[in-house]
Amino acid sequence: MNTQVLSKKERIRKWLQKKPVGQAFQPAETFQPAITYGNLKPLLKEDLSLVHQYKRRLPHWEKEGSTYFITFRVNKALGKPLIEQPVLAGVVEEALWFGYGERYILNAYVVMPDHVHLLLTPLHGYKLSKILQGIKGYTSREINKFLNRKGSFWQDESFDHLVRNEAAWLDKFEYIHNNPVNAGLVDRPEDYEFSSLVTIHSKGRLESFSRLESFGRLESLPHRIKSKYSLIDHTADFGIHVYGSDSKELFANAAWALFDSITEINQLTGLDSCHIEVSGDDWSDLMVNWLREILYLWNGKELLVKKARILSLSETELTATLECDPFNPDRHNIKTEIKAVTYHQIQVNSSPSGWEARIIFDV
Numbered sequence: 087m088n089t090q091v092l093s094k095k096e097r098i099r100k101w102l103q104k105k106p107v108g109q110a111f112q113p114a115e116t117f118q119p120a121i122t123y124g125n126l127k128p129l130l131k132e133d134l135s136l137v138h139q140y141k142r143r144l145p146h147w148e149k150e151g152s153t154y155f156i157t158f159r160v161n162k163a164l165g166k167p168l169i170e171q172p173v174l175a176g177v178v179e180e181a182l183w184f185g186y187g188e189r190y191i192l193n194a195y196v197v198m199p200d201h202v203h204l205l206l207t208p209l210h211g212y213k214l215s216k217i218l219q220g221i222k223g224y225t226s227r228e229i230n231k232f233l234n235r236k237g238s239f240w241q242d243e244s245f246d247h248l249v250r251n252e253a254a255w256l257d258k259f260e261y262i263h264n265n266p267v268n269a270g271l272v273d274r275p276e277d278y279e280f281s282s283l284v285t286i287h288s289k290g291r292l293e294s295f296s297r298l299e300s301f302g303r304l305e306s307l308p309h310r311i312k313s314k315y316s317l318i319d320h321t322a323d324f325g326i327h328v329y330g331s332d333s334k335e336l337f338a339n340a341a342w343a344l345f346d347s348i349t350e351i352n353q354l355t356g357l358d359s360c361h362i363e364v365s366g367d368d369w370s371d372l373m374v375n376w377l378r379e380i381l382y383l384w385n386g387k388e389l390l391v392k393k394a395r396i397l398s399l400s401e402t403e404l405t406a407t408l409e410c411d412p413f414n415p416d417r418h419n420i421k422t423e424i425k426a427v428t429y430h431q432i433q434v435n436s437s438p439s440g441w442e443a444r445i446i447f448d449v
Contacts, residue, residue, distance in 0.1 A: 152207070153193065154214055155258040158222060158244040159201040166199035167233070168280075174229050175280040176352040178202060181225045190217055193255075194262045197280035198269065203262045205255070218244050276314070276331075279352060315343035318444065323430070324422065325446040333369075334396040336434070336441040337404060340373060341380055341394035347422050347447075349390050354418075356392035356409030364404045369434040373443055376404055377427040385425075388413040424449055 160167060168175045175197040186192045189212045193205040208214050226239040249255050266278035276283045318325030326343045330336030345351050364379050366372030383389040393409040411418070426448040433444040
């Protein structure tokens with residue numbers, strides 16, 4: 087087995103499997119956030135005396151234990167750098183996760199080309215203004231280093247809205263994840279890489295998704311809310327559990343999960359492309375052959391796959407186009423060396439709620 091080199095983002099993912107609350111650690115199964123929208127109480131008139139108001143150019147309100155919808159924007163002179171150079175969006179995502187569970191609960195987020203939306207609940211003792219100052223200050227410094235520039239990366243002031251009740255919470259949750267679709271960037275929210283819909287979690291979801299499901303609200307959303315995949319604990323090898331709303335999405339997400347395990351996929355450009363055709367005896371055989379074929383692009387040709395577009399798919403045949411990058415050791419960090427795709431415990435299943443697959447790799 088080759089030594090696994092963990093990037094900062096991967097270390098954060100592993101850290102998330104033990105979510106900190108204050109100075110203590112609790113297993114993921116017992117973790118309970120400070121607030122959920124299910125017990126979110128409406129903000130009443132008598133509560134207004136507890137709301138702290140301050141004003142710069144925009145008015146701001148803060149109340150202990152509240153959840154906020156937040157927007158902050160890139161300096162207008164810089165255009166839309168967060169999508170022109172995707173690695174910058176990755177810097178923002180890392181910063182958002184850094185304070186998760188210790189300073190705040192991150193209910194939802196999306197990093198757009200020139201702005202960021204958050205649904206965030208500060209934990210006890212942490213002020214929203216200080217949290218945003220930390221996120222924007224850190225990301226501004228790191229992005230400026232990458233761009234070799236000086237000056238303000240973000241506009242000085244953020245917009246924050248105090249979420250008053252459950253209906254408002256759900257409205258903002260949906261708005262955040264539909265924002266890339268409304269902007270014409272993707273056809274479906276789950277296709278946009280820089281949002282909490284595709285964040286890898288110890289169970290494949292954010293707490294907010296589990297809460298929505300437990301309150302019977304998950305299926306009421308415009309789209310099924312699931313991560314593309316989650317990791318499987320396996321004694322000797324390495325496995326993934328992949329999700330999709332249909333068979334095409336499942337196979338595309340399996341390719342994404344494979345290469346997200348190999349490298350920092352958000353740093354790939356996908357400027358090169360190739361066409362691929364695969365066949366198999368059934369869904370499981372087709373899945374193994376599909377992943378073996380694209381893994382060969384890495385092991386045999388040193389091509390890293392950013393995205394797969396499934397053109398046609400049946401139980402025995404698949405055609406797709408792949409967005410790829412030639413490997414560059416100066417730009418690409420290899421996290422895990424995967425030797426082969428195995429048939430061990432292979433599963434591909436469909437149900438009325440979607441498609442799932444279980445794949446084990448030899449590492």
